[in-house]
Amino acid sequence: MAENSILGSFYLNLLLILVFTYLRTQCSSYEVESGGSYNSFTVSSFSYSKTQLKPFEWRYIRVDLPPWFSSMSVALESDVELNPDSIKDVPTSRLPMICLREGSPPLPDAYNSSLTGLVFNPLSNGSFGDIQGFQNAELCYPMQKNVSLKLTNEQISPGIWYWGLFNGIGPTRTQSKMINRGPAYSFRGNVSVEGCKSPLLYGQYCNQTVDPLSCVYTYNLTENRMDPTLYRQTAENVVSCINSNLNFCHGIREPKIYYLDVLGISEQLTIMASNVRFIESGSSNGAAENGTGIILMCYARHGTLPLANLHDVSANISEAPLVIRSPKVGRWYIGIHLVSMSTKIGGLNDLNGNVCYSLDLQVLQCPEEKAGLNCKWxxxxxxxxxxxxxxxxxxxxxxxxxxxxxxxxxxxxxxxxxxxxxxxxxxxxxxxxxxxxxxxxxxxxxxxxxxxxxxxxxxxxxxxxxxxxxxxxxxxxxxxxxxxxxxxxxxxxxxxxxxxxxxxxxxxxxxxxxxxxxxxxxxxxxxxxxxxxxxxxxxCPRRCSSHGTCQSVLDASGLTLYSYCSCDRDHGGVDCSVEIVSHQGKMLKKNRVGHVWQSISLIASNAAAVLPAYWCLRQKAFAEWVLFMSSGISSGLYHACDVGTWCPLSFRVLQFMDFWLSFMAVVSTFVYLADISEASRRTIHTVVAIITALMAETGPTRSTNIALVIAIGALGLLIAWLIEFCTKFRSLSFSMELHLNIHDRWQAVKTWLRNLIKMLLKRFRWGFVLAGFTVLAMAAISWTLESSENYWVWHSLWHVSIYTSSFLFLCSKAITLDGETQQPLDGNYALTRQDSFSRPGIER
The missing domain is CATH 2.60.120 (Jelly Rolls)
Incomplete structure (x- = not known):
């Protein structure tokens, strides 16, 4: 037993050692792949909270990549639900998109031709194989539910990059809209930048060594070995950066990477290799003389590492120099690759050794006020x-x-x-x-x-x-x-x-x-x-073509101030030069209904406010009459201003008056249905006026407003009924001598409920109530179906249906008659007469 116990303990320890060794190996491997904990660090990390993009809204995110960055990681989550098979059928005006551009914010709808940058394939790390030079273009992809990217310094260059998230693009993106309804989506995410701890390390995992090439500026060109005839006429005026006899050796299968900083505007950058030789391992003599049979390729790329299949310029520098005309200011990366060797020496796969060479550099710059190869311009x-x-x-x-x-x-x-x-x-x-x-x-x-x-x-x-x-x-x-x-x-x-x-x-x-x-x-x-x-x-370009105003806002990171044109109702585009609605009777694309008819429909449909106003005036409800008349007039003026016909006041003031008075008119309809004193009615109107004014100021076009206003009106009606019942039942013959007999109390309650139902049946004309709710449902449907394209149709129906429903509800209130006098029952008069009967010492 003891022997078995010892063997069991031994095998258990051995198993634990093997597991620990395996896990350590995996962790070490992961550390090497991820750059390790010693070579890289987090430069920056930004977290963006949940943000909703309504139709035609957009956000920009700026990311700064320092010269020593290794990778940029982007993780975004959204509630976008797009079927990959039907993305191409979705119009761009309703397509959620994500775009990337170097140097400045993306602008995918500057031209229709810009949509050539729209890629319908799913977004992934491989989507950005070569995105150099995208200061003049951009890449755009349909937005996905989950976006997880890691772009390395082998794919993108250091500098400033901008992500743009759009919910629909096109000329109507900048058009002002009375409403902005349609499919919205929200996103949140994190953007982090990793960097190498040493400027001499590069690559995705900071595991590649990059050697700097220094350059000394001089006016002496007599030692120019690359082209002694070049600049001969103006040698005294040319500033040259020359660094010769830089001797380097590296393995034949290991490309060597260098970098050179071009600090100013230069005319030419020249790279030449001389004394190219192969030194076999274990030998002190070169196996090749002066580069005979050796092809040494030089790949140069501005801003990031060059690859054999991804570079700006290339040349076989063992035979002729690599010449870069007018090199860009900034850091140039130079890669030296041994491509092939003479058959006399042997193939690359059969040899072990180093390739050695002397690297000569020349950066030619003209004096401060001159330019051109001869410095004459x-x-x-x-x-x-x-x-x-x-x-x-x-x-x-x-x-x-x-x-x-x-x-x-x-x-x-x-x-x-x-x-x-x-x-x-x-x-x-x-x-x-x-x-x-x-x-x-x-x-x-x-x-x-x-x-x-x-x-x-x-x-x-x-x-x-x-x-x-x-x-x-x-x-x-x-x-x-x-x-x-x-x-x-x-x-x-x-x-x-x-x-x-x-x-x-x-x-x-x-x-x-x-x-x-x-x-x-x-x-x-x-x-x-x-x-x-x-x-x-x-x-803003062209001052928005006199058809809009220039708006300036910060991007999501708060680091860049960008501007855009907020166009009027008739124009759109990045500069408001695209006529979306024509006053000659045509609209953009498929909708050919005349602009004049739209204006007439939106303005004239407010004439339906005359129906409830007339009824209120006939019933001498002057407060309600003023509300309905003011609501119809302000709505007509607001829509006249919105379509560009006439603006007696500012657009914002007219918008506030329209929505506020509309809210008040709806609530006052509910309150009118109860028989309460004028003091109670004024109190309810005052409270409702404050609440609806706040709604009209903070968010007048919210789609939830109609539900809130109806809820407020229903609450006002309930409170008015409670006031009415408490006032009237105080004088009713409600037995004060109710005994503890449960049967008698239950009979009294049933009698009270029966009288209440009879009173409600007599209070309203239920045919008008049913018709009012039917038309109100039509108004709700019209409000729900409104969009930017069909707004004028459904909103005109909304005007007619909402005012008509108010008229029907007002007509549904029956006139209560006093049983003795057959006169309309005045609540205040009845209460006064009731009080006078109850006073002692006064004879009837």
């Missing part, structure tokens, strides 16, 4: 001038810092700033460059560029983010009225002809922008032409 830095306009804050314009122009106005003359066309080989084409900086917090603004001339404009305009544009490298351009970036995302062209050019870059990305003016067919007569140029940062 003029370059100007634009100074920011803030506009002092309290109604539209955070607007500015840009003027050149130059002694050639002295004007501080937003429109500066262009001809004194143009490049000289007398250089050899540049007679027909010249370039003039302008540089400006957009603050990161102003990414929700719009950059406006204008040219005005007294003759035909002979310039082409090219723009580029992070560097100088060229004929082959640009983000947006305008050549003439037939050739431009018009129709692409975030480029909006206006009022352009031979003598004027005007376009916007929508939601311009924060950072350095370069603009190049390409002048064609330069001749002596060009100096006689007067051309002015203006570049300004505006909150």
């Amino acid at each position: 003029e370059k100007y830095l634009l100074q920011t001038v803030l506009r002092k306009n309290p109604s539209v804050p955070f607007e500015s314009y840009y003027i050149p810092i130059s002694s050639r122009v002295s004007s501080n106005l937003a429109n500066f003359p262009l001809e004194p700033l143009l490049s000289n066309s007398s250089y050899e080989g540049t007679r027909n084409v010249t370039w003039t460059y302008f540089l400006l900086d957009i603050p990161d917090g102003a990414a929700g603004g719009n950059l406006h560029i204008r040219l005005n001339s007294d003759a035909k404009i002979n310039y082409e305009i090219y723009s580029r983010y992070g560097g100088l544009p060229s004929f082959d490298s640009w983000d947006y351009f305008y050549a003439n009225t037939k050739s431009s970036s018009n129709g692409s995302n975030f480029f909006k062209l206006y009022d352009s002809d031979d003598k004027m050019v005007s376009f916007y870059i929508l939601y311009v990305r924060g950072g350095t922008w370069g603009f190049g003016l390409r002048q064609l067919n330069v001749n002596d007569s060009a100096s006689k032409i007067q051309t002015t140029m203006s570049i300004s940062l505006e909150r």
